[in-house]
Amino acid sequence: MKYKDYYAILGVAKNAGTDEIKKAYRKLAHKYHPDVSKEAGAEEKFKEVAEAYETLKNPEKRAAYDQLGSYQPGQDFHPPPDWQKQYGETPFSFEDVDLSDLFAGLRGGRVHMHRERGKIQMPGEDYEVAVHITLEEAYRGTEVELDLSMPEFDANGRLHRVPHVIKARIPKGATDGQRLRLPGQGGKGLNGGRNGDLYLNIVLHPHPLFRVSGHDLYLDLPLVPWEAVLGTTVDLPTPGGPVRLKVPPGTHAGQKLRLARRGLPKPHAGEGDLYAVVQIVVPGAVSDRERALYQQLAQGSTFNPRGHFEQELRHESRTH
Amino acid sequence: MKVELTEVLWLDEQQELSLTELAGLSGLSEEELRELVDYGVIAPVDPEAEPPVFRADCVVIARTACRLRTDFELDAPGLALALTLLGRIHDLEAQLRELSAQFPHRPRKKS
Numbered sequence: 001m002k003y004k005d006y007y008a009i010l011g012v013a014k015n016a017g018t019d020e021i022k023k024a025y026r027k028l029a030h031k032y033h034p035d036v037s038k039e040a041g042a043e044e045k046f047k048e049v050a051e052a053y054e055t056l057k058n059p060e061k062r063a064a065y066d067q068l069g070s071y072q073p074g075q076d077f078h079p080p081p082d083w084q085k086q087y088g089e090t091p092f093s094f095e096d097v098d099l100s101d102l103f104a105g106l107r108g109g110r111v112h113m114h115r116e117r118g119k120i121q122m123p124g125e126d127y128e129v130a131v132h133i134t135l136e137e138a139y140r141g142t143e144v145e146l147d148l149s150m151p152e153f154d155a156n157g158r159l160h161r162v163p164h165v166i167k168a169r170i171p172k173g174a175t176d177g178q179r180l181r182l183p184g185q186g187g188k189g190l191n192g193g194r195n196g197d198l199y200l201n202i203v204l205h206p207h208p209l210f211r212v213s214g215h216d217l218y219l220d221l222p223l224v225p226w227e228a229v230l231g232t233t234v235d236l237p238t239p240g241g242p243v244r245l246k247v248p249p250g251t252h253a254g255q256k257l258r259l260a261r262r263g264l265p266k267p268h269a270g271e272g273d274l275y276a277v278v279q280i281v282v283p284g285a286v287s288d289r290e291r292a293l294y295q296q297l298a299q300g301s302t303f304n305p306r307g308h309f310e311q312e313l314r315h316e317s318r319t320h
Numbered sequence: 321m322k323v324e325l326t327e328v329l330w331l332d333e334q335q336e337l338s339l340t341e342l343a344g345l346s347g348l349s350e351e352e353l354r355e356l357v358d359y360g361v362i363a364p365v366d367p368e369a370e371p372p373v374f375r376a377d378c379v380v381i382a383r384t385a386c387r388l389r390t391d392f393e394l395d396a397p398g399l400a401l402a403l404t405l406l407g408r409i410h411d412l413e414a415q416l417r418e419l420s421a422q423f424p425h426r427p428r429k430k431s
Contacts, residue, residue, distance in 0.1 A: 035384050167323045179380050180328040211421035218421040267330055279424045
């Protein structure tokens with residue numbers, strides 16, 4: 001069993017009072033609670049904080065924790081023999097349980113690491129995991145394999161941490177932020193209680209070309225000035241394969257050209273759209289011939305894109 | 321060891337849940353759920369129906385409510401306020417994502 005320093009996790013001294021422990025927990029909960037925090041690794045951090053608080057706020061559990069002794073965080077350790085004598089209901093292995101399992105089972109001065117027969121039904125714990133998928137996987141659907149470790153009672157009624165491998169089909173159309181439920185795939189229920197559920201939270205990897213908003217996709221479409229003026233036909237990549245897009249003459253920068261139903265599939269029917277966002281791109285260096293042509297264009301054109309500035313500029317030159 | 325492939329359930333408007341089912345899935349009591357309905361945080365499919373029926377995606381907000389209630393020791397008005405504000409943040413983030421997706425990104429320089 002690996003040691004966790006609950007006092008260090010909450011940032012309090014070993015002789016801290018209950019109020020101080022509560023205050024430290026509240027502060028850290030506001031900082032790291034996964035429903036309100038945007039900090040990286042907040043969820044893991046909050047789990048540690050909640051586990052530490054769960055044990056230290058209860059005088060009985062805290063006393064039992066203190067008597068375990070002090071070790072380095074993460075260090076493998078065995079509770080001292082007199083600890084086992086005092087708190088152990090019956091001898092049990094500390095090898096494949098977590099410190100949190102030990103204190104979750106502490107009631108009435110004894111650690112209950114055995115299934116209590118004939119007691120009240122307890123539903124199994126729900127689990128929530130983030131599943132990272134690519135845009136291509138969201139487009140076609142995919143299968144993911146999840147490795148979870150759950151506390152479970154064996155045939156003899158003893159508690160162990162058991163690795164669970166769950167293979168789930170992510171249907172097409174599950175995009176960023178979509179929650180999916182796997183009924184009964186969470187922790188096992190106790191004494192006939194229902195099994196917990198597993199919730200998947202879909203997270204899309206950023207794509208080098210496509211930006212995602214719901215089921216719509218956005219793609220930058222760089223055009224050179226003459227393509228924007230004269231119109232052109234371009235081949236566009238889309239998740240479903242290349243499509244040919246006609247760019248009308250007089251297309252301006254920032255304009256969004258919509259390709260209906262070329263976005264991500266929606267959960268039950270239909271598809272989002274794909275938008276090509278026009279950018280006008282000028283070459284960094286031009287040849288003598290190109291420069292001459294631009295100069296010829298500059299001399300021949302009467303187009304003034306800043307006509308609306310003129311009244312303001314005239315007004316300003318009068319007042320200064 | 322062969323691992324069976326598990327089919328997932330969508331949490332969306334296509335699935336509906338009874339008040340009892342939503343309570344069972346979220347960890348909130350039916351009374352607490354009714355309170356959240358009164359505060360307008362969770363909306364039943366038909367406001368007049370008794371007992372109420374909910375869209376399956378209400379599970380997400382109800383589970384969040386259960387976590388916040390336990391972890392911050394919130395009472396019903398505090399919980400309703402926190403959920404309303406989280407809902408607004410969620411909507412604003414979705415708008416921000418949409419706007420950011422529409423905004424052309426700077427073309428990458430060739431290395």
